[in-house]
Amino acid sequence: NIALSLAKGAIGTICVAMDAEYVLVSSSGTERIVTASDFQTGSMCNVLRPGERVAAVLIPEENMDADWALKRIRMTTTSHVATSVIGLKYPSGKLRINFSATLVYPVALQFESMPENFDEIEARIDAELPQHPYMEDQHGTARYRHAMARNLASEVFGALSQGLAQ
Numbered sequence: 001n002i003a004l005s006l007a008k009g010a011i012g013t014i015c016v017a018m019d020a021e022y023v024l025v026s027s028s029g030t031e032r033i034v035t036a037s038d039f040q041t042g043s044m045c046n047v048l049r050p051g052e053r054v055a056a057v058l059i060p061e062e063n064m065d066a067d068w069a070l071k072r073i074r075m076t077t078t079s080h081v082a083t084s085v086i087g088l089k090y091p092s093g094k095l096r097i098n099f100s101a102t103l104v105y106p107v108a109l110q111f112e113s114m115p116e117n118f119d120e121i122e123a124r125i126d127a128e129l130p131q132h133p134y135m136e137d138q139h140g141t142a143r144y145r146h147a148m149a150r151n152l153a154s155e156v157f158g159a160l161s162q163g164l165a166q
Contacts, residue, residue: 013100087156
């Protein structure tokens with residue numbers, strides 16, 4: 001799933017949310033480490049070089065204790081996800097809201113502390129998401145996906161700020 005770099009894949013988004021790094025190994029045994037947020041460059045596009053594979057996923061231990069909430073939407077029960085939002089609230093108070101399926105690669109918005117209300121998050125969504133290429137297919141236009149990203153992020157923020165997250 002990671003190596004395929006599917007725009008609608010959940011694993012890459014979770015890895016970005018968890019601030020993971022990937023250990024990439026070439027056919028000659030050379031290793032390099034790439035952050036999950038830098039790995040996927042587009043839908044089914046990434047930084048893997050010919051002969052490389054993803055050998056390991058490294059997740060910082062302190063990120064394993066984050067509270068999380070996941071929301072996603074699809075046009076029908078059998079269709080692909082049109083928008084997926086994962087929020088993580090870390091023990092340090094830091095908040096990260098991650099978007100996938102909306103854009104051609106996962107994007108995370110990070111906040112050093114939990115915002116007082118959704119306005120700050122909404123402003124960042126409106127300012128920053130349009131800087132990245134949106135998915136546009138039979139499951140949703142860019143405009144639809146942006147609107148759903150805002151709605152789902154609001155639900156994720158609500159769950160995290162009210163202590164209803166996992």
